[in-house]
Amino acid sequence: MAIVAMKDVTVQYGKNVVIEGLSLEVEKGENLAIVGPSSCGKTTLMRALCGFIKISHGEIVIKDTVVSSPAKRIMVAPENRRIGVVFQDYAVWPHLTVIENIIYPLKKRKVNKLEAKERAYAALAQVKMSDFADRLPSQLSGGQQQRVALARALVSSAELIVLDEPITNLDATLREEMAYEIRNLQKTIGVTVIYITHDQETAMTISDRMVIMDKVGKIRQLGTPEEIWTHPTDRDVYTFLGVSNFLPLVRDREQVRLVSRTEPQTIGNTFFDIPKTFGSNLLLASRPMDIRLSPLSETDVGVVRGVVQRVTYLGNQFDYIVDIGGHEIRVQEDSLEAFRRGVPEEGSVRAVEFLSPSLYEADAQDPRFVF
Amino acid sequence: MKYFLTHMFQRKSAMGDRRFGLDQGLFILSLLILVVTVLFPILMIVIRTFFKGTQLDWRLFTQVVLAPENLSAIINTVRIAFMVTVFGTLLGLFYAWLIGRSDIPLKGVMKALFTIPYMFPPFFGAMAWSLMLAPRSGYVNKLFMQLTGGTSPLLNINTIGGIVFVETCYYFPFVFLQVVSALERMDPTLEESARIAGAGQWYVIRKITLPLVLPAIAAGAMLILISSLSHFGVPAILGFSNNIFTLPTKIYQLINRSAGSFQGIREGASLSILLVIVVVAALYLQRLVLKTGHYDIIKGKSMRPMLIKLRGAKIPLLSISLVSLFVIVVVPLFMILIVGFLKAYGLPLKLENLTMRNYQYILGQSKMVQDSIVNSLFLSVSSGVITMFLGVMIAYVVIKVKPKGKGFLEILSLLPYSIPGIVLAIGVILVWSGAFGVNLYNTIWIILIAYIARYVSFAMKSASASLEQVHYSLEEAARSCGATHLESLRDITLPLIRPGMVAGFFLIFLPAMRELTTSVLLYGPFTRTLGVAIYAINSEGNTVQASALATVAIGIIVAGNLALRFITKERKGL
16 A cells, blocks of 8 residues: 555746656555655655645645645645654754653654653664663764654654655764664564665665656656666666666667777677667666676687776776777676686786676767767 | 545645745734834935925925035034044054964953943943043043143043044944954964065065955944944034034934924934935945955964064053053043042042932932833843844744745845934834824833834844754754644744844843933933933033943943853853
8 A cells, every 4th residue: 555645746946847747656664765866856855745845736645645735725734744754964953852852743742741751762772772862962973863863753653754865974884784774673663764865875775665866856767676776777777876888789680780999899689689669779788797708719709809908906806997899898806706717917808798788779969879 | 534534634734824824924024023113214214304295305405414514514423433433443453463463461351351342332431531531620631730730621522533532442342353353263374374485574464464354354444434423422422512513413403402393303304314325335335345355265263373472562562552441441431430429520539529329319319310220121121022032033034934025124124234323213203203193202112113123133133143053954853743833933943042042132132221322312201211311411410420320320231241141151051
């Protein structure tokens, strides 16, 4: 059952359209990450959901109740939406102690004092902050304030919490730990989490489903982290997810030819079907870890050949820059694997094998096709 | 069930809409109050000057401007303000450099002395110097004549020079404070690298330090200029007896002489416009000067500057500054204190001539004085509270709500800052003495309204500073925790800015307690303020009683300042 449904939501300030016609459903109990580059409207989306801003068009429904709908003249106030929110800057109230911060939402919901205290301390224990109940926020570190904000959100709503870039201000180890704990809490309590971030790596580790938004506030792809990682819908999503190589290909009747400044090379089209709708200019997308370099043997015909330009040892892996027909690509190889198979020398020619490439249609003006 | 839920939420949504109504309400209320208290008086001055009935009529204005006595008042005003600005700037600069960049000892004592002129109204100084240097009766002049056997006084304070001297004593801290803070924030390596490159000490001061603090000097000098242009107290006390008038005192005289007749008020309004034009010209000048000098090398963080060793000049410079500060700051206060205990003005300053009678009279017998103290306390506390809350509301609307038209609101709230108090008073008279069906003339409420208009800029600035520290997510967090808009203001925003509000209250309470310029035009038979009472007793010639009452005022002001210091220190702990 969808706990949140956004239907054709548009948010605009004057003529400036931040989000246009966005539709999205959040399933009960899932952890949905909304990912996108900065200023793509994801924070605006969160603020519209929480009721801090009005939407210009469309409808937002929380648990079968319409909370925002300009057409029906409905705008439920933030305090009546029952969403726990963790803000980017924590927004822990500096004049209240930790426990007062956490009790506040219960006080506003008219929970009786004894029960409120019990629940607040329980939430504090959940985020492992019991020892800090009577401190003031100014006496806490950023990570600890983060936990207080999380506990306050959990107390505020046991059903739906929204986290806005919650751990970007923390250092790397703390970030990993916090991400794990958020995941863990969500699994044990069963609360629905909407997690807003620009950091696609954390989003992958933490979420059940991901939404990839683009710069203009549109949803590009929605799916599980695995689906998105293995089948990015388009080149932008592919690029957004990590370091990517694109090789220009031209389809010539049955053959697929590499656009090359040096010797002509063909690529066997056995491992992918080219959709009929695609034009003749194509891009082969691949990740550095998904490319294998092998010594060239005499019998190899029709393999892609590349010249190893640079070899860098990074400790746990090797990083190569390989030139294929005038195009530089990055290749990475596990160190153990590299030592076992032999580290290629700079200047040597290798057979290049793409393990699970994706294929996209190229733009008409793509410079890689022009000589 | 589902229907019920939907229904319930829809009802709540109506409340949600009312929340947007609260913001809108605050905006409209702020705008309304400012239009009534600030804009109406100013508009009324313009209308009464240039319109007769509904007819445009320039004659009154040109007639008033071209009257010889008014022309001389304009010239006096500009002359005095110019000289006060020059001397005040030089004096402030000298002390600022000594304290900011030299190794002179006793810096703490000197800095403490500098805050004293800030606390007291300049007209106390005028009274004190008059006690010493009035041509025939001043104690110093009498001593001089005794010693020389002559009949000509040493100095006459009832001159333009005397007015310039007293105003300078009270206004030089404007430049001093601005420049000291600029020097403290300036990167000392800028000066050090010049020294390393071979520049001499004097060269560094002229070519490096001075140009860098120029914007601070300009800002301070303009504050002096504007304050002096619109200043009433000192020229009123020192100039009247010698027929020396400035624009503010001329306006006062016009209104006073006409005993509140409409023609007199109209003429006063015309002169007010002239005064405003002079002030606006000065403000424009300031903008021109400040535009040319903007340096980013002055940083927010404070560093320990290289101190210049005074060596042989240390003792002479220290003596000069201590003596001059003593003369400027301590002597006048001492004079007022001692004269307050004298049996009669003119008696030698001996122990047997001292008495408590003046205090018994003013505090025990004079109904007028008692009323004035009660009035001033009432006005200061109520205008402090009202204006502080008004300032918070306007600042909240400008900073957090940001409606269309917030710029207009901001300008309105900062306008009184550049409108001389005496002009504001005339505007308030024009609006609140029956023109719109409400006649508050001669009541305490008209003074309260004028105080609110006068101090709303302070309150707005101080409230903005504290509100900007409160990030909007703090309020939104409360909303998402189930607090209504009003509750989030009450539970989160207001407690967070409370220390700033208390400090803001005192920033209004203290100047209101000693206010003279506005109330002197607005008081009625039973609504004298402390400042007006002192001024009136003094001009009636009851010098000893005026001094005693001034001492009482000094006591109240010192107590208020101590309270303010205590509170602002508390805030640091939060």
